[in-house]
Amino acid sequence: MSKRNPEYDFAWCPGCGDFGVRRALQVALENYSIEHEEPQANNIVVAGIGCSGNMVHLVEGDQPFGLHGIHGRTLPISLGVKMGNPELNTVVVAGDGDFLSIGGEHIGPAANRNLDVTAVVMDNGVYGLTKGQSSPTTDYGAVTVSTPLGKIENPISPLRHYMSIGVTYIASYYSSKPRVLAKLIQEAMNHRGFSIVHVQSPCTTYNDTYDILKGKPKEGIKGLAYDIPEDHDPTSVQAANELLEQPGIPLGVIFKYEGKALQDRHQELQSKAPNKTNQQLLDSYLLKA
Amino acid sequence: MDKHDFVIRFAGEGGQGLVTSADALSRAAAHAGYFVQTHSTFPSQIMGGPASSQVRISTTPVLSSGDGVDVLVALNQYAYDHHHQDLNVGGVTIYNAEEYELPEGGDYFGIKADELAKSTGNARAANMVSIGAVANLIDFDLDQIDAFITQRFTRGRAGDDEIIAANIKAVRLGAEVATNAGFKVGKLHAPDPPDYEQIVITGNAALSLGATAAGLEFYVGYPISPATTVLIWMENNLWGEGRFVHQVASEIEAINAILGAGFAGKKAMTATAGPGFSLMSEGLGLAWMAEIPLVVVDVQRGGPATGLPTKSEQSDLYTCMHPAHGDIKMPVLAPGTIEECFYAGALSVNWAERYQGPVILLSEFGLAERGENIRRPELSAISTESRTLVNEEDTGKRYDSWDGTTPLPGMPIPGGRGAYVANGSEHDEIGDTTHLPRHHIRLTERRFKKLDLLNGAHYEIENADADVIIMPWGSSKGPAREAYDRLLASGENVGWLYSVALHPLPDEVKNVLASSDKIIVPELNYLGQWSSLLRQEGYKAESITQYTGLPFRPADLVVSIRERIDVGVTA
Numbered sequence: 001m002s003k004r005n006p007e008y009d010f011a012w013c014p015g016c017g018d019f020g021v022r023r024a025l026q027v028a029l030e031n032y033s034i035e036h037e038e039p040q041a042n043n044i045v046v047a048g049i050g051c052s053g054n055m056v057h058l059v060e061g062d063q064p065f066g067l068h069g070i071h072g073r074t075l076p077i078s079l080g081v082k083m084g085n086p087e088l089n090t091v092v093v094a095g096d097g098d099f100l101s102i103g104g105e106h107i108g109p110a111a112n113r114n115l116d117v118t119a120v121v122m123d124n125g126v127y128g129l130t131k132g133q134s135s136p137t138t139d140y141g142a143v144t145v146s147t148p149l150g151k152i153e154n155p156i157s158p159l160r161h162y163m164s165i166g167v168t169y170i171a172s173y174y175s176s177k178p179r180v181l182a183k184l185i186q187e188a189m190n191h192r193g194f195s196i197v198h199v200q201s202p203c204t205t206y207n208d209t210y211d212i213l214k215g216k217p218k219e220g221i222k223g224l225a226y227d228i229p230e231d232h233d234p235t236s237v238q239a240a241n242e243l244l245e246q247p248g249i250p251l252g253v254i255f256k257y258e259g260k261a262l263q264d265r266h267q268e269l270q271s272k273a274p275n276k277t278n279q280q281l282l283d284s285y286l287l288k289a
Numbered sequence: 290m291d292k293h294d295f296v297i298r299f300a301g302e303g304g305q306g307l308v309t310s311a312d313a314l315s316r317a318a319a320h321a322g323y324f325v326q327t328h329s330t331f332p333s334q335i336m337g338g339p340a341s342s343q344v345r346i347s348t349t350p351v352l353s354s355g356d357g358v359d360v361l362v363a364l365n366q367y368a369y370d371h372h373h374q375d376l377n378v379g380g381v382t383i384y385n386a387e388e389y390e391l392p393e394g395g396d397y398f399g400i401k402a403d404e405l406a407k408s409t410g411n412a413r414a415a416n417m418v419s420i421g422a423v424a425n426l427i428d429f430d431l432d433q434i435d436a437f438i439t440q441r442f443t444r445g446r447a448g449d450d451e452i453i454a455a456n457i458k459a460v461r462l463g464a465e466v467a468t469n470a471g472f473k474v475g476k477l478h479a480p481d482p483p484d485y486e487q488i489v490i491t492g493n494a495a496l497s498l499g500a501t502a503a504g505l506e507f508y509v510g511y512p513i514s515p516a517t518t519v520l521i522w523m524e525n526n527l528w529g530e531g532r533f534v535h536q537v538a539s540e541i542e543a544i545n546a547i548l549g550a551g552f553a554g555k556k557a558m559t560a561t562a563g564p565g566f567s568l569m570s571e572g573l574g575l576a577w578m579a580e581i582p583l584v585v586v587d588v589q590r591g592g593p594a595t596g597l598p599t600k601s602e603q604s605d606l607y608t609c610m611h612p613a614h615g616d617i618k619m620p621v622l623a624p625g626t627i628e629e630c631f632y633a634g635a636l637s638v639n640w641a642e643r644y645q646g647p648v649i650l651l652s653e654f655g656l657a658e659r660g661e662n663i664r665r666p667e668l669s670a671i672s673t674e675s676r677t678l679v680n681e682e683d684t685g686k687r688y689d690s691w692d693g694t695t696p697l698p699g700m701p702i703p704g705g706r707g708a709y710v711a712n713g714s715e716h717d718e719i720g721d722t723t724h725l726p727r728h729h730i731r732l733t734e735r736r737f738k739k740l741d742l743l744n745g746a747h748y749e750i751e752n753a754d755a756d757v758i759i760m761p762w763g764s765s766k767g768p769a770r771e772a773y774d775r776l777l778a779s780g781e782n783v784g785w786l787y788s789v790a791l792h793p794l795p796d797e798v799k800n801v802l803a804s805s806d807k808i809i810v811p812e813l814n815y816l817g818q819w820s821s822l823l824r825q826e827g828y829k830a831e832s833i834t835q836y837t838g839l840p841f842r843p844a845d846l847v848v849s850i851r852e853r854i855d856v857g858v859t860a
Contacts, residue, residue: 044703057721065704070572070713079545079546080507081553088704273529278498278668
């Protein structure tokens with residue numbers, strides 16, 4: 001159930017990282033709306049399929065417009081939504097399976113277009129909703145229900161993938177600090193172009209990585225996650241690539257590049273376009289013009 | 290006696306200007322006041338390979354590509370070997386004497402078109418040499434061709450006069466060769482020009498123009514034969530405030546992008562062919578489920594898989610009706626002529642808006658690139674429907690129950706009131722996922738009930754009480770109509786039934802179907818897809834099938850329909 005709809009029959013497991021991401025997204029949407037003096041109705045959330053996609057129904061407070069579509073196709077759907085009305089703020093929410101596996105083919109084209117949407121990717125390293133199969137970010141050799149003898153594939157490195165394929169804003173974070181995550185998401189929304197906020201969002205049922213991410217400070221065990229050093233220059237391709245060569249999971253903005261977004265490119269071509277009326281188009285086929 | 294109808298075919302290799310020749314001859318004839326229809330067949334490769342392009346010239350509107358060929362222009366030996374059996378009695382072949390020789394004494398003569406063209410000072414006028422020879426054979430007034438050449442090459446450039454003179458000379462040189470050869474194929478009757486304005490247009494251009502006339506705003510697509518020219522048309526023309534056109538990375542991107550645009554309030558379309566349509570299945574299911582207006586054009590080619598990319602087949606009907614898993618039956622509009630392509634293009638957009646859902650516009654290779662002169666449509670006669678929007682009085686519940694007794698409630702658009710989640714999972718009134726039986730029942734019924742709103746497509750009913758009714762669909766309409774006319778003229782008791790809307794069918798068409806004991810469906814597929822869908826509804830339909838990759842020939846249909854008539858009606 002959700003707060004506004006007691007009949008809604010979906011719930012995340014206790015402790016799911018997606019709770020934190022939801023909180024962050026909600027704050028980011030609210031603050032973005034305040035910042036731009038726009039109503040919540042000007043925000044659109046395009047959701048993928050999986051545990052994470054249910055976020056669109058679980059937003060508390062004012063309901064943004066949502067489209068909870070089919071598995072893997074959030075980016076092409078968001079292309080239509082964004083270019084259907086470029087004035088509106090379009091956000092994609094999807095999991096690592098949805099975004100990187102079945103939907104992986106759409107990241108490159110979205111980057112090439114510099115499609116002006118913000119993708120919040122929840123990475124839990126597992127297919128949770130279908131109960132525990134390996135995902136593209138599951139480690140090599142990991143035993144899951146679908147890899148009983150160990151996973152045979154290497155995991156994808158999402159951040160390096162985004163970097164190499166030309167995404168113009170790349171941030172990485174985890175679900176545990178929603179307020180900080182919210183600021184990153186809001187910054188990504190303000191980025192004019194394709195932005196991805198890749199969030200480690202642990203699955204407490206099938207792949208509980210909280211300790212691996214954060215470590216156990218009391219026992220002196222360090223986690224994989226670390227804050228990106230303040231002197232990192234995210235506008236430098238070289239600095240971003242060097243950062244991504246380091247072990248661990250960086251927290252913060254890895255890369256950003258201000259380029260022409262798709263709507264700007266389209267506007268440029270528009271100024272060169274013939275702009276014929278329907279009558280002129282029809283009359284161009286006249287037998288005797 | 291004058292003849293009212295000629296078929297001229299240019300055969301050779303792709304890249305030899307076959308389409309250009311047929312196109313030029315058809316435009317010259319249309320310019321002179323005749324009715325024309327072209328038909329081309331070529332392999333799926335950039336250059337080379339056996340290809341042909343023909344034009345049928347008539348004093349009355351042309352319904353099909355005809356039966357046989359009256360004049361064959363065969364540019365190589367292979368073309369001669371493979372096409373000369375299509376010649377009608379009294380037909381003549383013009384062969385390319387620069388390429389090969391045929392033994393003396395046949396129904397043919399050679400021509401050296403390139404050499405003669407060079408002698409005019411314009412090597413590019415070779416096709417005009419051939420056209421001159423053809424014109425001479427059928428006694429087509431050469432002055433009419435001169436007039437066409439003058440119009441076509443008067444472009445306000447320095448060399449216009451020279452080009453015109455060379456082309457006219459080329460026509461005369463070709464005609465002279467034919468005169469010297471001593472053949473005649475007949476005399477083309479003087480034209481009976483229509484008293485209305487005409488446009489010359491292909492099926493793909495016509496449906497693009499029709500959709501645009503109905504207010505299309507958003508097009509994305511991916512290249513695929515024979516739908517590519519729709520993408521190209523849109524990339525050239527769908528510009529202006531509030532419009533967007535884009536070539537995407539796959540058909541999966543295309544369907545989902547127009548779905549996003551339809552959700553955002555745009556009138557959106559994509560066009561594809563069989564393989565691309567298969568990739569769109571899941572997205573179409575989502576559009577049906579979430580009730581998003583959009584149009585998918587399927588320009589059929591031969592299937593399955595890569596199939597026959599540049600041949601005619603009507604074998605996508607099942608998949609267009611039921612493109613996705615689950616309880617779905619899509620609205621399908623299947624135009625059968627170039628003119629109908631225009632109006633169906635417009636209606637498909639209007640239907641999508643009217644019932645807030647996806648519509649399939651089912652075209653065919655046989656229509657896509659076929660050129661025809663048709664009556665110029667009146668844009669003012671095209672209605673532009675827009676979905677009703679959610680308003681102050683509405684409950685604000687996007688997915689309320691609906692039984693058809695009230696107008697369909699308005700649709701909320703992002704940025705406006707009534708925020709909801711368009712959901713591909715079964716949902717409640719505001720779009721939240723639910724598995725409760727009552728929601729699945731009421732929304733399944735809503736989705737099907739909405740189809741009742743879809744009417745207004747063109748249909749034809751003649752001799753409805755005849756023993757046997759002929760009901761073609763799509764491009765088989767033309768040859769079936771010629772066959773029907775010949776059967777009627779020979780005294781057969783046959784009726785005619787035709788509908789551009791294949792789903793939902795107009796009530797008037799259903800009434801005829803219900804009262805007929807024998808409905809014969811000529812269609813270009815193996816399974817007899819349309820007749821089996823009709824039988825599924827309880828109608829007594831049977832198919833005449835053909836799966837050659839080529840359109841029906843009226844003469845063949847006359848024979849096969851007569852066989853069915855002779856069998857009679859079994860009680």
